[in-house]
Each structure stands twice: as C-alpha cells, then as structure tokens.
Amino acid sequence: MGDSDEIKAARRDLGRRLAQLRKAADHTQHSFARLVQYARSSVANTETGHQYPDRAFWARCDAILQTGGVLAEEYDRIAERARQQRRRSAVQSIGTGPWPVAVIHTRPDVGSDDDGSVLWEHEGSIDARRLTLKSCNDNDARLTYLEDEVGRAIADNERFTPAVLVARMRPLRIYVDQLMGGRQHPPQRVRLYSVAAYMSGLLGALALDLGAFRVAHAYAAEAFDLADAAHQPDLQAWARATQSLIAYYTGDYHDALAYAQDGLRRAGTGPHSIRLTINGKARALARLGDRYGVDKAVDYAFNSLSECPSSSQVSASLALGAYCQARTAANAATAYLALGCGTDVTTHLVTAIDAFDAAALRGPQALSRLDLATAYLRADNPEPEQASALALEALTLTADQRYESVNQRARQFLATARPFAQQPQLRQVAELLCDRIRIGVRTPPALPSPS
Template sequence: MNPQQLSEVKRALGRRLAGWRRTRGLTQDDVARRVHSTRSTVANVESGRQVVDRVFWVQCESLLNAGGDLIAGYDDYRSLEVRQKEEKAEAARHARWGAVLDHQTLVEASSPNWAPDRATPAAPAGCRLTSGACHDRSSTSRPGADLQAVVDDVDGLRRSLNEALSLGPITVAGLDEWERIVTHHGRATRDRSADMLLREIAGDLTELREVIGRRPSASALRRLTGMAAQMSGLMCLVLCRIDERAAAQRWARTARLAAVEAGHPVIQSWVLAQEAHVYYYSADFDETVNLARHAQEVAGQKASVGTVLAAAIEARALAATGRREETRAALGRAEEFLSHLEGDALSHSAFGYSEAQLRFHEENAYTLLGDLKAALAAQDRALELGSPGDYTDWALTRLDRATCLTKTGHASDALDSLAETIGSLDEAKRQGIIAERACLVLDALPAAQRSSSTARDLRALLTMAR
C-alpha cells in the first residue's frame, strides 16, 4: 500500500459522500449545519483533502440514510491507513536494525555477561560507581534533573512490565481495575488543580489506548471504549476550566466518538453535557441549548447524571439570553431528574451530581436573570452544602454573590468577598474560568471600588492567572 493508492481511496470516499449528499438534495452548508461542522470541512472531505474523525461520518451516515455505505468506506480507509503505517514502521525498523541485530548479536546481548565492544572507561577521580552509574561529586549537574531521568527510566520499565503482563486477553478483573481508575479521576476533579489532573489523566489515557490497541474481545472492547469516552470527557472538563476552549472542543468530539462506539446512551448523555459547558463558557448559548437538549434526548429523557447536568446548563444558557420561563422550566426538569438519582450517581465526583451542584447552577441562572432574591437564597444553600475543597463551584458561587452584592448597593462588601475568594485559592486553582469571571465582577464595581488599592492588587493577581 503506497501513499498514492491511499490518497485515491481517500478521494473515492469523498466522492461517495458528495454523491449521497446530492442524492438527498442537500448543499454542503446543509450538511455542515446538521452535523455540527463547517462548510469548508465538508468541501475538503468531498475533494479528498481531509477525512476527519468517525463522529463526522456517523452523523453523515445518519443524516443521509446511506445504508452503511459511508461508515463502511470510512472504516476501509482507516484500515488501509493503519496497514500503510505498519508497513512503513516495519521498513524503518528493518533499515535501522536489520543489518545489525542478527541472531548471534541478539543471543550475545541476552547473556548476563554481555558488554558492548567499546571499553568501559575507568572511573575518574572523585567518582564512585553504583549500579553501573558514575556520580561525580564535583559535578555541577542538578540532582533534581538526575532524579527525573531515573524516574523516567523506571516508568519506562513499568510500562514494559504492564505490556508483558497484558499480552493475554484482558480479564474481568483487569477491566474492573480500569473502571476503578476512571472513578478515581472523576472524584479527583472536585478538588485537584487542573495541571495535576491533566498530567494524571493523560498518563492513564496513554495506557488505556495501549490496552485498546491489543485487540481485546468485543465485550471487553465495548467496556474499554466507554471508559475512553469518560476519560476523554474528563479532559474536556479540565480544559474547559482553564479556558482552553478549542482543545476542550476537540476532546469533546473524541469523547462523543467513543461514547457512540460504546453504544452507551448514559455515557453519551454525560459527554454531550460536558461539551455543552464548553460552548456555554464560549458564550455560544444557542449551541449550548442544542447540545444540552440533545443530551437529554439520547438518554430518553430518563434520569441520569448526564440529563440533570444537561438540564442545568441549559437553564444557565437560557438565562444568559433572558428567557425567563424557559429557564425555570429547565431548572424544573433538573430538579425532577435529580430526585430520581441514587447510589453512585449522587457521589462527589464528575460522574455524580448532587443538590450542591444543582444549587450552584440554579443560583447562576437566577443571577443572570437579575432575580436577586432567588439568586441569594440559592447561593446560601449552595455554599451550605458545598465546601472550599470543591473549589470551582464554590469560587464561582461566591463570585456570583459578589455580583449580587454590587447590584444591591453593597459594592464594598462585594470587593471584600471577591478579594477573599481569590485570595483563598492557590495560583493553580485561580486560573481559567475563575479568573475570567473574577475580572468581570471586578469590572462591574463602581469607580470608587475599582480604583482602590485592594482592587489594583487583585487585578494584578488575576492578570498573572489568565
């Protein structure tokens, strides 16, 4: 399979999409709008310049009622692409090692007495040898850098060991352990900083990808794919918090693809609710409402963490556009969904939803509507049920409290509350949407408060966090 052949398959796939689109009497704009893409993307796919991800093709397949033709074509292309990459990698390995690592060399290298041909230099003065490493007492290298190199080497060994242990089919116990890992990350989102979460989730996602790549059984693959959807959704959530909107949207697409592949409506609903949050913080309130309602539809309007979260973010988006009655209706649906949750669905986790979280969404909706009495009552309840440890909802609720104080003529109290909230968070936790929101609250204060030394110090602190 050479690159020219693969390019021709890609162009044929694009022509197939164009043919189905024309058969259904749709324009490229029509398709783009209905699959949440852009006209340029559709045009590039049809001309063979792009293929994009499976979410796009699943949505086009459904829209155009192509009878499986588009998905089959996409899957065939991806299979050929994998084959080409494997052939290319094998050729590169052979070019590099084929003439060097013959059978005899491999046997010698496996011997416990093996040593490379070049002589090992004598240890210089001031140097001690421990486990084959040279430590120069007079060296100016940083101990931390040396330690990090050792940690990296050890982690490479750990991954090799994991791979060796996982050569056989993954067991039910192995799948259960992965589910425990995913659950742990969901709980960690409530109180850990974004930078810690990104590193930890990314590390486990890397290993989860390797497990999926070992061709597990169909039932195991379905469970693993659902976990990949959840982990990708967590990446979306964390990136949204630090206001990395474009990256969050990309992870949301990956999460959606995995949820669709897993065939799990409850996970799909939760993923769509996370994506709706990204659009909310991008001030695209119409798309927020569309995604939130879709999240409730895919779950059949049944109570789940995804549906209550979706109804709550729908209410906030409706409130941001001043749609009072629709906001109250969405909050009513959220209350109804919450009343039917039980067990782990109520846990203190990104995969759970509690009354404290609903009161945060509720108070924000009423703050946006300017219904200050209802907002203050919901804030009291949210702060009573929550804690500073759950720092995102806690901080955003207090920032809304400062907004309400400003609107009721208590600007000095608002500034004090704002300064106390931001001052209580360490630098890693005051980034992203918290810093953005705090700046808006600060800008809304009267001139006397904005020009105070407290406000100036606070603005400098927020500027560093953004």
Template sequence: MVEGIFVDPQQISDMKRSLGRGLAGWRRRRGLTQDDVARRVHSTRSTVANVESGRQVVDRVFWVQCDSLLQASGELITGYDEYRFLEVRHKEEKAEAARQARWGAVLDHQAIVEASAADRGQDRHTSLVSAVSGPANGLRRDRRSTSSAEVGFPAVMDEVGGLRRSLHEALSMGAVTAAGLDEWERIVAHHGRATRDHSTGTLLREIAGDLGELTELIGRSPSASALRRLTGMAAQMSGLMCLVLCRIDDRTAASQWARTARLAAVEADDPVTRSWVLAQEAHVYYYSADFRETVNLARHAQDVAGPEASVGTVLAAAIEARALAAMGKREETRAALGHAEGLLSRLEGDSLSASAFGYNEAQLRFHEGNAYTRLRVVDAALAAQDRALELCSPGDYTDWALTRLDRAICLTRMGQASDAVESLAETIGSLDGAKRQGIIAERARIALDGLPPTQRSSSTARDLRAALADVR
C-alpha cells in the first residue's frame, strides 16, 4: 500500500518555471522575440509567453522545435523530459493512493483468489488486465495532453512502441473481451478510410489512442466468439499502424507492428485479414529495398488467402509487381500486374472502397505506373499515371503525390527536364510539411537527383531541396 505522495507538487511547479526561464534565456541569447519563436515553431506568441512565465508547458514537439531553433544542445528537451517524468509519476502516485484507499482490501483479496486460480490452472487469462491496462491508460492520458502539432513525431513514438509491446503481450496470452463489438468495427473502418486523406501525424495519434482502449478490452473476454472478432480488429489496427509508420519511413517500428498484426491475424484464425497484414508487411520490405523478401511475403499473402480474391491478395500481387520491376524482371512484372488485374475484377462492395481495407482501380493504376517507372517503360508508365490521377480522389494525397513524382521521373527520361522540375515544384508546393514526410520526401529527392545537371542546379530545384532539407 502507498503510504503517501512521494513527488512534491511544489517541485513540479518549480520545474515548470525553470523550463520557462530556460526557454526565455535561450531566446534572448539568440536575439529573438516571442513572436519570432512562435512563428518558426508553428505556435502563437501567447503560448510562448505562457510557457516562459511557467503557466503552460505544452507538448514535447514544441520543445524539440525550440531546442533546434535556439541551438540549445538538447538542454530544453532534457528539461521537458524530466518535468514530464515527474508529472506522470506524481499522477500515478495520486491515482494509486486513491485506489488503495478505496479498493485496497478488495484488491488484496482478489489477488489471493487469482493466484489460487492460477495455481489450479483454471484461468490463463486473469492476469492480462493488469498487464495491459497500465500502458494503455498512460497513452490515453498523454494523448489528451498532447497538441495536434504536425512537425515530427517524437512526442508519441516512445509511447507507441510501448503500446505495441503491451498489445503483443496481450495477444500472446490469448485473452479477449466482448464489449461493443459492432461499434469497434465501425471505429476500425473509420481509421481505414482516414488513411486515404489524413496526415500521418493525425493518424498516428488517433489510431494509437483507440488501440490503447482496444488493448484494455482484449484483457477481459468472456467468450470465444468475442475473442475472435476483437483479435481480428487488433490485427487490422496493428496493420494500420504498420502502414502509417511505413509512410513516415520508420521501418523498424513498422516491422514490429507488422509482426504483432500477423500474430493477431493468426490468433483470430482469419486468412483474409492475415493476407492483408502480410501485404502491409511486404510494403515495409519494399521501401527498405529488400525486394526479394518483398516478393516472398507478397506471394505468401496470396497463398494464405486461398483461391478467393480479397483486398490482401490484390494488394500483394501489386506490391509483388513493383518489387519485381525494381529487380528488372520485366515479364514477371507484367504477369504479376495481370494477376492483380484479374483479382481486382472479382472484388465487390466494400472491398472496392477508398480505404486501407479496400482496393480499387485508382490504387492499381498507381502501382502499375510505379512498376513501369521502375522498368523505364515510359509510355506504359505515363498511361497508368494518367488513369491513376483521373481516378484519384482529391484528398488522397499519398497516392496522388507519389504518382506525380513518378511522372516527373518519366518526364526527365523523356528529355523534358524543365517540365519535370515544374511538376515537382507544383506537387511538393501543394503539400504542407506534415504531408511531405517519409516516402513522399524520399521519392521527391530521387526525382531531383535524376535531373540533368543544368536543371538540378536551377533555383527551383535548389528551393525544393531546401524545402525538403528538414523533412524526415
């Protein structure tokens, strides 16, 4: 039992004021006003003023940006991290003290009962609630206190990693609950649609927040049918996390979430979801330039789903074609694209929706255009790109941008480098900083590197490089 609160609230207030004084000191040292700082870190003058006076702390993204802007050598970030650690610890101690005061005797009795049940082998799921509820609750608490700043993701990545480990552990232990299953399926479907037009920063926070709650639910299942449904949803949500992390080019975290998604799909005994998860994992290997493993995973994704066409099998066939094209295997690429075309013709209903859980002609034409761009078959690439851009919805910025960047590469190969530069400038200029990140920024750099020397050294190309210089 907790005997008292170990973190002094006054200590937290003192740290807030110290943080603010540190920011003000570095700002003055660099000769900047509060307005200058606010403008450059995408905040407001009143926020900067409140932080400097100790009335406000805001999130870690703000401190990372200020530390970089003011060249504080990590001092501001370290100060924030120490403050946040102390604040979280203080809240946990208060919650634990209140919980023990109210429920201590009951919980002590419950622990004895659960230990006895475990010794008798009666319920292998009992301990799961305590294993997952802490990290999940911690993520939700931080989620409420984190702003929607979209420049970089350090404020949530550590928590996302911890959440993945908690979910993975929960799934490994096999316990699942039935609670609001229909509503949860609607939530999962919403996140799938949001992947088409939401920025990666927004997606990361929203999916992580709901995964925290789903992780808690997985700890309290009374029925096998509920277990199967919720575990399938966990596979889908973990696959979405893999997709988002792949977009921002965090390959290690994306691979970890792919493994957790695969585990969940196997536990759910759902070959269709398993195929889709494997296709998402194949994307991670594709963007890591491990094309052989991409092909292996893509073919495995098609095999596990059986003879029926599904979103996973079409997506896997398309990513297989892109990897084969990167390996220079022209005939095999065409065969894989033909197979994807045939599978797509057999999809219907929600499987054709504009969602991470759907696949339609717009997506196939994007993948086809990328494959032919890789093969340097310019005419076929341009035809596929034209159709992809015709079908692509205005908000689907990832496929739209990547298609146009492939088109710029093709224009360069056709000797139309000035048109390529103009297309690059229009594409990158239409995206804000949050939407330029990851695989889009990397593809833009490849397109710029492919320009002939004259165009590469033009003022427009230099401006584009500058715009991408600080993009992850």
C-alpha cells in the first residue's frame, strides 16, 4: 500500500472514530450536524471517509463530545504525514522531471549540496504553506460582532434580569469556545481570548446575582485565565475586579482584598484602578475592620475620578472604563456602613441615590436605599419608620430582579432592625425577603423582641 493509500485509510479510521464517539454520546447525525454547524450529509460523508473537513471541524467535535482533543490531535498527525508525503513527492519530481539534473543544480532556487542532495523545498510546498498561513476560521467582522455583543450585554446588566442576560450570553460563550478550537492569526487570537474573558466575567457576575456561588467563582477564574493568556493587563485588572466582587459577596473578604490588590498592580493608574480600590479594596478592608485603610482607599478613589472621568453619569457595574462618581460614592457608603460610621454613609448616599434614580437602575437603587435604611437605624436618634419605608421600597423595586446582593443587604438590615421588632413595616420587610429567597418554610425571618 502506497503512502497515499495509508493517508486515505487513516482518514477513514478517523471518520469511523467520530461516528463511534457521536453514537456513544447519543447524538444522531442530524442533531450533531446542528451543533458543529455542518450539513448532515457532510457529517455522514466525513464518518465514511468521503469528506475530510479542516481542523476547526475536528476541534468543534472534540469540544462537543468532550474528548480532550483526541480527534484534532489525530487530524494533526494525519496532516503531518500528508505533508511529509508531499515533500518526498516534490523531491522525487525534481530528480526525475523533464530537466537534466545538471541544469537543475545550476538554478539558484533549487540548489544542491556537494553530495547532490536537494537543499531547498519545492516551491509548491512553500506556496501551500503560505496559503495555510493566510487562512483562518475567523475574520474581523465576526470578531467585531462578538465584541459589540459583549459591550451591549455589559451595558444591559442591571437593566435586564440576570436570567435574561444568561440566556443571551451562554450560547455566545459556547460559540466563542468553538472558534477558539480553530486557527487565528495572533492579533485575532488576542481579540478572541479577550471576548471570551469578558463573557466569562459577565457570566460569573450573573451567576452571583442568582446565588450560584460555585459557578460564579468558576466563571470568574476562567475570565482571569483567559485575560492572562491574552497578555492584556487592563483585561486582567477587569477580571480581578470581578473576582473580588464575587469573593466579597461570598464572605471571603481576605480573598476579595487579595484579588483587588493584585488587580491594582496590573491596572496601574488606568481606569480600572477606581473600581478595584472602592468596590474591592475599601469594602473588603471595612469588613476586616481597617478604618485607616478604608479612609485611604476612599480618598484615592475620589482623587482618581478627576484623572479618569467616567464617560457616562452612571457607569456600568462591570465598567469597561472608569467608575463614575455615583458608584464610587455608593461603595464608599457601603464600606463606612460596615465600620459603623453613619454620618459618612448618609453623606455619600445623597449623591448616589439621585443618580441611580435618574438612570432607573433598580439594583443600585435598592442597594443604596438599604444602606441608607440601615444607617437610619444606627443613628444617635434612630428612625425605624423611615428606615422600614426605604427597605420596603428597595425590595419592591427589585421584585422581578432578585439579586443576591440585595437579598444579603436586606438580611443585614433586618439584623440591625431587631431592637425595633415592634414596627409593623419591619414585619412586611421580613415577609418580602422570605418570598424573594423562596425558602421552604413560609414563615418570615425571625425578628425577636428586644431584650
């Protein structure tokens, strides 16, 4: 059997292996064709060895069938054997062609060594390799589309429910993963990795909103790894800010601080330094009881606002640029609230609540109201009625967007409200929170009478 027959047999074997793996995964040719974005007839012809798709196809098959890359690896081995065969054929054609060998040796583009062996590759092999270099499975139009989708989804965060955004982003993230199994030029590869990093980071934040903490951590870690692989410090800083956010709401305050500090090292004086400082570092330090560190972080964040102004009145929660004045003030208030500094809380929230109301962002509206409500309870002259009204308003605003962050902040409010358990409105807050978290027992969280 000649080399060409061996190559054909190897391709047929690869097709049969695909058929076996597809059947083991309980896919029909029709269903599998939709997943790999090929016609059913193409899948059928590939499995019988009558068609031989490019590497991107086999990489998509590996991703869908979760094979660990065995199909693409076998494709690479067959491709290398085919290249070696073409090179041998090219050398033989030079030695046995219509030209006298002596004439070939005098040509500057075919030279030989002293022993008569050919020094150069055949020009056909070089041309084939050059065409391969110029080919890729992505183009600028597709990458621009994906980048636009990411930007739009980040802007829509807090305007749509987390479930709606997850439904939009998950198919795109899978699609990007399939593209990553193909071939791209280095600049396109960086753009593709960056898109994947932003998508994973956003999905991590959405998982946090829905209370899926393990999934949130996994997505956020993937976002940073992709940013790191792309060698993009600004993107690394953005991913670290998202990891810090998730660690904060899962109660891992030391981790939240560590992620924020590492992100700041990567961000330098760039736009992400504000978010990392105020949303990550200041709030984590407050939970760890470091008043001096919080003061320093808050001062730095506000001083940086003049150097890195936000492009909008209210920046996105996962801002691709600088944090705005309102979000900086709201996060400063949360930090000071954790330290028990009521005056600083109300001062910062005056600015934040007006901006969030104007932007009609329900999540920030609710969080800032709950912070203010808690501050009213901790004042020298507590105002439980006004505090209860603010808490009810916060939970009503987010009735169809049940963010985990709002649920946590509401629980903190109720814990502070225990000395005022006689207030009827506090019972309403507890009942609303009970409904939001969908606990099995329909009785509201306890509000014990003050001792």
